[in-house]
Amino acid sequence: MTAGRAGRTVRPAALVLAVALDELLGEPPTRWHPVVAMGALLRRAERHVPAAPPGRALAAGGAAWSAGAVLSGASGVLLDRATARLPWPGxxxxxxxxxxxxxxxxLLRDEVAAVEEALAGSAAAGRHRVARLVSRDTAALDASQVRQAALGSLSENLCDSVVAPALAHAVGGLGAAAAYRFVNTADAMWGYRSPRFRHAGRVAARADDVANLVPARLSGLLLVGADPARLRRLPREAALTPSPNGGWPMAALALRLGVRLAKPGVYELHAVGREPGPADTRQALRLFRRATAATVLLLVVGGLLGRGRPGAAA
Known part of the structure; x- marks a missing residue:
């Protein structure tokens, strides 16, 4: 294999290795976890970002977000450059x-499976466990609502935790993947319309909307399957959520399973569906793994074909 051809296969091979490591080992140690470091950086930045007045909060929040995004992306770029100096295996x-x-x-699959296991004991145990996954108040949820919350989180985070970072890496290497994870982490911490971040978190929220436009729709297509009726209904169901992106994978899973997924007072997806049960959680976890495998296959084949074109970058 020539040096140029070897270079063109690094990203596809790295994606296969990354997904295999995630499957076998789960999360890396906290002290080496870049997403943990991003969260710590955002928490430190909060001390210098006011909640009001609106103009000052928006400017300070946007500046802090921009600095974190640049730092994260630059760190990835430096690692990409280090990669370029190594032989193919390294x-x-x-x-x-x-x-x-x-x-x-x-991690996401394990957490959702743990919610289902907790529900087998009691609804209260399920409420306690699902609170680790969702931002909503879980105190009044019944068993069905707990399961719906877990399934909604599973589907939405297929995009955030697998499809989007893998797609960013395929397009722009580790710099793009690291920048995406910062964008996503900042939205999770600052993107909610709470009094604290109504203005300070606006840039973080809008940036996440833009970053997930393509990955969320791809995630939805991977989950919904090839049934023409479901495909036709998917855009209409996805539009029922306030998020421009989150509804796509959530609606896709609801349609694929034939269940209703709702957040009280916010949205109701596939309203004519049945209440989800334990078997639906098991099926959803299988669909998540299949969608992950399909993502890898699409990006590996696309990467190899794209880099094989005349004039393609090495």
């Missing part, structure tokens, strides 16, 4: 290991 090992730390598919 390049794949370094890039795949770093990309692994930016994925969270295994």
């Amino acid at each position: 390049a794949v090992l370094l890039q795949g290991t770093v990309l692994w730390t930016l994925l969270s598919g295994r």
Whole structure:
């Protein structure tokens, strides 16, 4: 294999390694976890970002967000440059290991499975466990609502934890993947319309909307399957949520399983569907793994074909 051709296969091979490491090992140690470091950076920045007045909060929040995004992306770019100086096996090992730390598919599946296990004991245990996954108040949820919350989080985070960082890496290497995870982390911490971040978190929220436009729709298509009726209904159901992106994978899972997924007072997806049961959680976890495998296949094949074109960048 020539040096140029070897270079063109590093990203696809690194993605395969990263997903394999995530499947086998789950999350990396906290002290080496870049997403944990991003969260710590955002918490420190909060001390210098006011909640009001609106103009000052927006400017300070936007500046802090921009600094974090640049720092995260630049760190990834430096690792990409280090990769380029290594022989093929070392390049794949370094890039795949770093990309692994930016994925969270295994953790998400384990958390959703733990919610189902807790529900087998009691609704109260399920409420306590699902609070680790969702931002909504879980105190009044019944067993069905707990399961719906877990399934909604599973589907929405297929995009955030697997599809979007993998797609960013395929397009722009570790720099783009790291920048995406910062964008997503900042939205999770600052993007809610609370009094504290109504203005200070606006840039974080809008940036996440833009970053997920394509990955969310791809996630929805991967989950909904090839049934023409479901495909026709997907855009209409997705539009029922306040988020421009989150509704796509959530509606896709609801349609695929034939269940109703609702957040009281906010949205109701596939309203004519039945209440989800334990078997639906098991099926949803299988669909998540299949969608992950399909993402890898699409990006590996697309990467190899794209880099094989005359004039394609090495």
